[in-house]
């Protein structure tokens with residue numbers, strides 16, 4: 531529960547919040563893995579759904595990197611989020627096979643229907659829109675993934691129907 535820093539010959543103890551402790555646990559579990567930075571970032575995002583700000587100094591200190599280096603890696607990989615995602619993460623395939631059969635129109639429609647750009651989250655925090663590069667469903671494009679489910683041959687009307695279904699599910703849960 532406590533982090534011990536040794537500065538100027540004096541041992542300093544700083545209480546870690548539960549979230550910081552959970553981050554430290556993930557970092558400690560993987561810090562000896564070769565190229566530990568990426569596995570650690572994946573583990574933290576899997577656990578929290580995003581990379582909390584307080585992860586940066588913990589990772590930097592443990593792996594002996596600068597905070598700027600950790601920030602640089604997080605921002606280089608679009609997979610990593612620095613804010614919590616919406617309730618549903620909608621990923622639209624931007625790879626060639628899907629783009630050739632209407633993927634471009636679909637992504638424009640999705641952005642305007644949800645009112646967000648890629649990596650954005652709707653104001654009601656129900657949907658986060660993300661690009662993805664091939665979902666392995668190339669013969670049935672345009673493809674999207676919502677959570678763990680892949681949907682093929684998604685045109686704007688089908689997209690709207692999916693969003694309506696997901697929104698209705700949210701209402702039922704309340």
Ligand code: FES
Pocket residue numbers: 623624625626627628629663664665666667668669671673
């Ligand atoms: S190109 Fe879209 S699923 Fe492969």
